[in-house]
Amino acid sequence: MEWVGALLFLAVILFLLAGFPVAFTLAGTGLLFAFAGVIAGTFEAAFLSGLPSRVFGIMNNETLVAVPLFVFMGITLERARIAEDLLETLSSLFGSMRGGLGISVTLVGMLLAASTGIVGATVVTMGLLSLPTMLKRGYSPEIATGTICASGTLGQIIPPSIILVMLGDVMSAAYQQAQLAQGNFSPRTVSVGDLFAGALIPGLLLVGLYVAYLIGVAIVRPKTMPAHVMEPGKTVSLLQVINALAPPLILIFAVLGSILGGKATPTEAAGVGAVGALLMALQRRALTLERLRAIMRGTLSVSSMVFMILIGASIFSLVFRGYGGDDVVREWLHALPGGVISAMLLVMLLMFLLGFVLDFIEITFVVVPIVAPILLTMGLDPVWLGIMIAINLQTSFLTPPFGFALFYLRGVAPPSITTGQIYRGVMPFIALQLFALLMLALLPQLVTWLPEKIYG
Amino acid sequence: MASSKTASRIDAFSTYVGNTVAWLTLAMIAVTFIVVLLRYAFGIGAVWMQESVVWMHGAVFMLGAASTLQREEHVRVDIFYRNLSDIGQAWINVIGVLLFLMPFSLFLMYASYDYVAASWAIGEVSRDAGGLPYPLLPLIKSVLLLMPAMVALQGLSMLVIAIRRLRARHLPSAGTTRRNG
Numbered sequence: 001m002e003w004v005g006a007l008l009f010l011a012v013i014l015f016l017l018a019g020f021p022v023a024f025t026l027a028g029t030g031l032l033f034a035f036a037g038v039i040a041g042t043f044e045a046a047f048l049s050g051l052p053s054r055v056f057g058i059m060n061n062e063t064l065v066a067v068p069l070f071v072f073m074g075i076t077l078e079r080a081r082i083a084e085d086l087l088e089t090l091s092s093l094f095g096s097m098r099g100g101l102g103i104s105v106t107l108v109g110m111l112l113a114a115s116t117g118i119v120g121a122t123v124v125t126m127g128l129l130s131l132p133t134m135l136k137r138g139y140s141p142e143i144a145t146g147t148i149c150a151s152g153t154l155g156q157i158i159p160p161s162i163i164l165v166m167l168g169d170v171m172s173a174a175y176q177q178a179q180l181a182q183g184n185f186s187p188r189t190v191s192v193g194d195l196f197a198g199a200l201i202p203g204l205l206l207v208g209l210y211v212a213y214l215i216g217v218a219i220v221r222p223k224t225m226p227a228h229v230m231e232p233g234k235t236v237s238l239l240q241v242i243n244a245l246a247p248p249l250i251l252i253f254a255v256l257g258s259i260l261g262g263k264a265t266p267t268e269a270a271g272v273g274a275v276g277a278l279l280m281a282l283q284r285r286a287l288t289l290e291r292l293r294a295i296m297r298g299t300l301s302v303s304s305m306v307f308m309i310l311i312g313a314s315i316f317s318l319v320f321r322g323y324g325g326d327d328v329v330r331e332w333l334h335a336l337p338g339g340v341i342s343a344m345l346l347v348m349l350l351m352f353l354l355g356f357v358l359d360f361i362e363i364t365f366v367v368v369p370i371v372a373p374i375l376l377t378m379g380l381d382p383v384w385l386g387i388m389i390a391i392n393l394q395t396s397f398l399t400p401p402f403g404f405a406l407f408y409l410r411g412v413a414p415p416s417i418t419t420g421q422i423y424r425g426v427m428p429f430i431a432l433q434l435f436a437l438l439m440l441a442l443l444p445q446l447v448t449w450l451p452e453k454i455y456g
Numbered sequence: 457m458a459s460s461k462t463a464s465r466i467d468a469f470s471t472y473v474g475n476t477v478a479w480l481t482l483a484m485i486a487v488t489f490i491v492v493l494l495r496y497a498f499g500i501g502a503v504w505m506q507e508s509v510v511w512m513h514g515a516v517f518m519l520g521a522a523s524t525l526q527r528e529e530h531v532r533v534d535i536f537y538r539n540l541s542d543i544g545q546a547w548i549n550v551i552g553v554l555l556f557l558m559p560f561s562l563f564l565m566y567a568s569y570d571y572v573a574a575s576w577a578i579g580e581v582s583r584d585a586g587g588l589p590y591p592l593l594p595l596i597k598s599v600l601l602l603m604p605a606m607v608a609l610q611g612l613s614m615l616v617i618a619i620r621r622l623r624a625r626h627l628p629s630a631g632t633t634r635r636n637g
Contacts, residue, residue: 019537019545020552021530028556031563051564052571052600059514059599068513069488072481264492267509271488278485296478300516303481304524305531307517315560357533402535 004042005325008033012316013357022362023305026312030319037323047322054314058307062267063169063192068303069270070162073255073277075298079291080281082248083112083125089244091133095228099218101137102147102225105130106210109151110203111248113158123152123405127412140224141417143217146425149405150210150432153394156360158203159196160255160273163390165266166306166364168192171386174369178376190382192266193259197451198383200260202391202440209432247280260454306361313365320370330374340378347371348392355396359404363393384447388440395433398426460620466613467526470606474523480512487512504588511588511596518599522606525614543625546618553611553618561608568600 012029016022037043058064077083087108094100105126112122126148134144156163172190179187218225255273258264264272281287320326333343354363368389376382397404400423409422440446487509494500524530537548575594582588 015556016533017536018552019532019534019540019548020556021525021532023530024552024557024560027560028552031559032555035559048563048567052568055564055568055600056571056597059518059596060510062510065484065510065513068481068516069485072485263496268488268492271485271509272492274485275489292482293475293478296481297475299481300474300478300520301524301527301529303513303517304520305529308521308524308530312560357535359531359533361531 002324002328004033004037005320005323005328008316008320008323008325013354016362017357022359023308023312026309026362026366027315030312030316034319034322037319043319043322047318051315051318054318055311058310058314061169063172064165064307064310066165066192066266066270067162067306068299069267069274070160070165071302072295072299073270073274074162075295075302076274076277076281077248077251078125079295080277080284080286082280083108084129085244086111086248087129089241091130091228093241095137098222098227099214099225101130101134101228102139102143102214102218103211105134105147106151106207106214109148109154110158110207111252113151113155113161113203122155123149123408124412126152127409131409131413131417135414135417137228138226141421142425143214143224144425145409145413145417145422146427146429147210147214149398149403149409149422149426150429152408153397153405154203154206156394156397157199157206157387157390159199160259160266160270161199162306163360163364164195164199164386165192166361167368167386167390168195170364170368171195171372171382174372175376175382177373181373181377190386191455193262194383194451194455195386196256196266197260197454198387198447199390200256201446201450202387202436205439205446206391206433206436209436210429213428213432247283251276251280262454309361310365313362316366317369326370329370333371333374333378340375340380343378344375344380344388347375348388351389352392352396352399355393356399356402360393360397363389381444381448383451384440384444387447388437391433391437391440395430395437398430398433400426460616463613463616466609470522470526470610470613473606474520474526477516477519480516484509484512484516507582507588511592514596515599518603519606521603522610525607525610542621546621549614549618550622553615557611557614558608561604561611564604565601565608568604572597572601 008029011033012026015025015029018025031048034043034045034048038045087104090104090107091101094104097103108130109122109126112125131144131148134147135141155161168191172192175190176187214225251273254276255269258272259266259269278287281291333346336342336346351363351367354367358366372382372385375385398406400406403426406419406422406426410419413422487505491502491505491509494502494505521530537545540548572594575597576591579590580593580597581590582593
């Protein structure tokens with residue numbers, strides 16, 4: 001009955017494309033296949049009896065409590081208009097340099113990523129904030145849109161991103177499973193903190209590559225990103241710069257530092273970070289009761305959305321496993337000539353393609369639990385695998401014609417910008433992403449060095 | 457067939473629950489902050505407080521699921537969906553509710569009944585020493601019945617709204633284009 005597993009997977013992709021909410025489509029498709037199997041006598045009804053305790057296990061998952069807390073922090077910072085201030089200050093600081101505005105946008109994207117970690121929101125905010133300014137100052141539409149899309153997706157990889165929290169939770173389970181399968185009954189663990197530490201250098205590497213590229217373009221084709229002549233009297237003082245930069249920077253360093261320094265769990269750091277964000281909003285007089293309600297409401301919606309997908313995905317996985325689907329995947333991956341390298345390449349390619357239709361959350365909860373234990377059994381490092389997946393998906397979200405980031409930006413870009421310009425604009429950044437992936441593949445230490453240094 | 461009045465009552469109910477439960481997100485942050493403060497400033501560990509954050513988190517996303525549905529904030533894969541006409545979208549919602557949402561909700565309710573009842577029957581308490589006292593654990597487990605019940609209700613409202621849109625397709629446009637949520 002192995003083909004049923006494959007059929008189930010194809011069916012769920014097709015059904016998801018119809019556009020009904022993902023959480024219910026995942027759960028419903030799984031259940032329909034299970035019911036049909038029970039009637040046909042090919043599926044053990046007992047597989048479904050563990051469902052309530054699984055759902056309760058999701059409610060009880062301490063690692064993932066960090067997700068709503070980070071979301072709360074991110075939405076609070078967004079409502080407090082931190083991004084606006086940052087962009088304004090940095091661009092008046094660097095704006096008179098050729099390419100300075102582009103670099104400012106990249107840096108703000110990085111800081112925003114580190115403080116919110118929600119991709120769609122970052123691309124939309126940056127698109128609304130910086131695209132009009134960049135165009136007004138004579139930037140070529142390609143450079144402007146490419147920079148915004150690419151920096152907007154940094155939120156997935158730069159810690160503390162909520163995606164790394166989810167990936168960390170899934171990876172930790174997969175790592176246990178892989179080691180138990182190999183007969184290691186005192187398995188080593190991998191944590192969200194490991195993933196944060198592992199993502200730091202690759203994240204900064206990406207930012208470095210983007211900035212280097214922008215500087216290169218500014219030198220070779222200065223007309224595409226002209227310098228801005230500052231009006232006299234409109235220059236910023238050092239105090240203004242400190243005022244705009246210090247609070248978010250302190251918050252990011254405190255949150256990241258306490259996690260990486262082993263002083264706090266991600267959940268604790270997120271809770272304290274959220275209090276910090278509320279204080280920042282208060283200090284800017286940006287916190288009203290109405291806004292607080294909107295922040296809480298937004299946090300509730302994002303967490304419900306994420307965790308209902310997790311519930312849907314876990315029902316789907318239960319049925320997929322019940323039909324022996326994961327055994328089939330294991331056999332296929334093991335049967336590939338070329339061993340772990342070609343298995344990894346195939347999985348990365350598959351995820352890249354799935355990234356066109358599925359969001360990070362679905363891929364993390366549906367696909368990673370199936371393939372990660374197999375790849376880890378083949379000897380890959382869990383942190384390295386997690387970061388490779390994250391950057392791979394980030395690249396996928398940038399790639400035309402289906403990349404999510406492109407859709408988000410298209411939604412807020414003025415009609416004068418053609419879709420072709422956006423596509424051409426992201427191409428160089430896709431090349432940079434692939435280059436970064438290649439570097440991490442050849443030099444895994446870029447990922448593994450810091451976690452080993454910190455956690456031993 | 458339920459009327460559109462029923463639909464708006466369901467919507468109001470989900471919204472009310474959602475807005476109320478949303479306050480728990482603020483409570484989660486406050487309690488986490490206090491836990492950290494107690495631990496690092498005074499060296500006091502508060503297991504029940506730490507545990508309460510986990511339970512509040514569970515209550516938030518479970519009890520908020522219906523109002524998130526009402527607000528159209530459960531993510532969709534919308535590459536094709538967003539380009540569909542109103543009618544096309546209504547069809548997807550009708551089929552989706554009947555084929556996916558209802559079976560999921562009803563089955564989860566059915567499957568959880570014994571699980572929750574057993575927890576009440578044995579007067580289950582937290583495994584961790586110093587954890588939450590009875591009857592909080594069975595109460596929280598009861599969310600396993602409440603979530604699917606509320607989602608099923610909200611699904612009913614979604615169904616009513618979508619069917620009304622399908623029925624109205626032959627009429628001259630009469631304010632039927634408003635999207636659910």
